[in-house]
Amino acid sequence: MEELQRRSSDIFTDYVRRWKEGGGKVLGYSCVATPVEIIEAAGILPYRIKAFGHPDTELGDSYLARFNCRFCRSCLQLGLDGTYDFLDGLIETNGCDHLRGMFENWQYAKKYGFFHYLKVPHFLRRDSLEYFTEELSLLRMALEDHFGVEISDDALRESIGTVNQVQARLRDLYALREEERPRLSGAEALQVICTGSSMRANDFLDLLDRLVEEKSRVSGIQGRARLLLLGSATDEVDLVAEIEDQGALVVADALCYGSRSFWGREGESVEEPLLYLAEKYLGNLFCPRMFTEYERRRDFVLERARQARVDGAIITYNKFCDLHGVESVSLRKDLEDNGIPVLVLEKDYGSPADAGRIRTRVQAFLERIGSGSVDRAGAVR
Amino acid sequence: MAVRQMKPYEGLINRVYEIFSIVDMLPERMSDEEVEGMARVLPTELQKTMRAFLVPRIRKNSLEFLKLMKTWLEGAHRAKKEGRKVILVPFNFPPEIIHCFRNAWPITSEVLSTLGVAALEGQGERYWDYAMGLGLPDFACSANMIEVGSCLTETDFAPDAVLNDCFASCDINSKTHEFLARYLGIPLFFLEKTVDNSERGIRQYYRYFDALIRDLEEFLEEELDPEHMRQVIGYANQASELYWELWDLHKFSPCPVPNVFSLMTYGVRYTMWGTEEAVKVMRSMVETSRERLEKGEYPAPEEVARSLWTYTSYYFDMAGLFNWMEENGITHLGDGLDLLFPQAIDTTSRETMIIGMAEATRNMPMTRQMGAPAMTVQWLEDVTWAARDLEADCCIYCGHHSCKQTWSAVTIVRNELMKRAGIPTLILQGDSWIRRMTPIETLQELIGEFVDNVVSRKRRRAARAR
Secondary structure, eight states: OHHHHHHTSOSSOHHHHHHHHTTOOEEEEOOTTSOHHHHHHTTOEEEEOOOTTOOOOTTGGGTSOTTSOHHHHHHHHHHHTTTTTTOSOEEEEOSOHHHHHHHHHHHHHHOOSOEEEEOOOSSOSHHHHHHHHHHHHHHHHHHHHHHTOOOOHHHHHHHHHHHHHHHHHHHHHHHHHHSSSOSSOHHHHHHHHHHHTTSOHHHHHHHHHHHHHHHHHSOOOOSSEEEEEEESOOOOHHHHHHHHHTTEEEEEEEOTTTGGGTOSOOOSOTTSHHHHHHHHHHTTOOSTTSTTOHHHHHHHHHHHHHHHTOSEEEEEEETTOHHHHHHHHHHHHHHHHTTOOEEEEEEOTTOGGGHHHHHHHHHHHHHHTTOTTSOSSOOOO | OOOOOOOGGGSHHHHHHHHHTTGGGSOSSOOHHHHHHHHHHSOHHHHHHHHHHTSGGGHHHHHHHHHHHHHHHHHHHHHHHTTOEEEEEOTTSOHHHHHTSTTEEEEEHHHHHHHHHHHSTTTTHHHHHHHHHTTOOTTSOHHHHHHHHHHHTTOSOOOSEEEEOOTTTOHHHHHHHHHHHHHHTOOEEEOOOOSOOSHHHHHHHHHHHHHHHHHHHHHHTOOOOHHHHHHHHHHHHHHHHHHHHHHHHTTSSSOOSOTTHHHHHHHHHTTTTTSHHHHHHHHHHHHHHHHHHHHTOOSSSSOOEEEEESSOOOOSOHIIIIIHHHHTTEEEOOOGGGOOOOOOOOOSSHHHHHHHHHHHHHTSTTHHHHTSSSHHHHHHHHHHHHHHHTTOSEEEEOOBTTOHHHHTTHHHHHHHHHHHHOOOEEEOOBOSSOTTTSOHHHHHHHHHHHIIIIIHHHHHHHHHHO
């Protein structure tokens, strides 16, 4: 865990630095709809863009507006101030209006040699699946052309196998969170996933193997309110730690940088790797960007809550996030109808000014669900 | 859930319908005294709107436009009474497609919100507040949320189905309507814009469009009849021709097309396109503009600025925007919602008509720009072309707080528009449908300063260079 913490403290981590020094290429992407297996199969490091709650946005604000999600403005800030200069290109997806704007402005300012727009349909149907499969084929060709590599079906199958193992291992790790005495905190879990999203799959798998083994041996945490955390793009490890510092433990999540990035079923068409990936990714997008699939997302959330036996749920979304802002109304109702108290927490991403308000609201929520006097020491026993 | 305190007669559609039911009683040629007499008995908001619409120079056209709106609202009520389906569509879905079905009638979310804001006491605020009470976010779009808020009360006139084609071009619009359909438990139809203008992307869009037509046919239990389609599309084609005539008339300086025709044009486009009534109103606007051109009439001593609004305008005070601008010599050449680019549709067969309608849908405002492979590129291209063609000397971005996609693209568009065409853009901030955010007086002041300090200087420089 210590090794993981070391690795996740920066955007340009030691791991990425060493990869670059060894002549490796790094491609930035943001949305979970991006099949990293194709990038892996090209021998490139897929790097999921993060801001880690970076509070400054002045450069980002010269392109995006204050009505745009601050997470995107923070990422753009880091793109413009040179923090992300180690990237060899970007892969855009139509995740949401803010994200599209972030990528367009980033590319406008930085002009990467490799910039590919992966168009992801907003619903799962036979015709959209076919289209998305073709899109993956175009991505494969674009990578081959630009980086002068061949992405064979065998290489794809291998990377699919490795990524599937990573995802299985992450589910093992999540099972440790869901135990009566969870063996890791929500902040730790988010840190693990964020770290892994800047690593090659096989290296992350090694790390996860060691972590699961290490965590299986520690005593669990007890005496805290068990929470489910769900909502919009959040890589703010500090936010989760802050929530947990108030006497809660985030034992499950349905976050874009959490379980939604790896949960769900695998593809079916094993013989055709691109079709397999199209099925896997389009079939597992538990994101409100997907149209007419609310019931699937609701069931996913309720299942996470049931399995982790939560005392309450916090729905959190960044101010101006249209997708999660609207979705939160239905989710709140459905969770409450299922006996799970809910706190809807609209927040300004990474804003230190928002921290006090968030703390107060979480404290009040914990009091409301009757867990206000739990052990705040949070010692791992 | 919020407690409903509203009565059916308090719903937005019901109230607007009641108000518009008196439009037929207005004489075709109203005298100034009649207008004044009527204004005195109207609530403040409606009074302001009516004063804006009934200034002598556009009175005839306004009355025709109001009657068209009345026919449209009445069509929805009649459809409901006769057991036909009323389908709620967004502004960027061509209503003529629904008019092609005998068993259906389109109502348009944004137009209803606008009518509510223009005609009702308290504008649309109570419906917005109701939606906020349910927990919907305050950064949602008032263009949708005012009408949707009223629907959510479940006391207003309700659609039988929702159709949305905004995902890929506007997240908040698509999510709001998806939420409404789920909340009311009514069917939701959808059409995805492939953010891809390659041959493959367009082919895929046509596939989605075909699937939508099949879904609608099944829901409405009606197969599209080519004869009926031909009639509807024939009217749409006529209206398209008139649209381009009006477009060309905008090119004269001083502009002979009254400012508020920008609004009326898309008011017609988003409701009754494909009907004889729409053709009449479009023709009447062309005739008035032509007449003004012949007589050399313009409401101000001179035209001091020719502005193209790059996205929406403001609708909570029609007189305060459209008329105020015109009376101060600032021409409103149209806005982003006027960038309709209508094309004549080949009526040879059902297939040609369906392809034509798919193309019309693909090129509707917002879908065309924000649903493009790059929002900034397509929006910039369209605005640059329109600004040059209409000889605009400035652009104005209204900065509606909910338009996250345009807000994320406007910096590039503004910079490039200046670089490529030398056209400056004023970026405003405000809610186009809710007066609480930025009052009209503030907007007027900002527009006035921009015209005085930037546009006038530019004009003087250009004159010296000549």
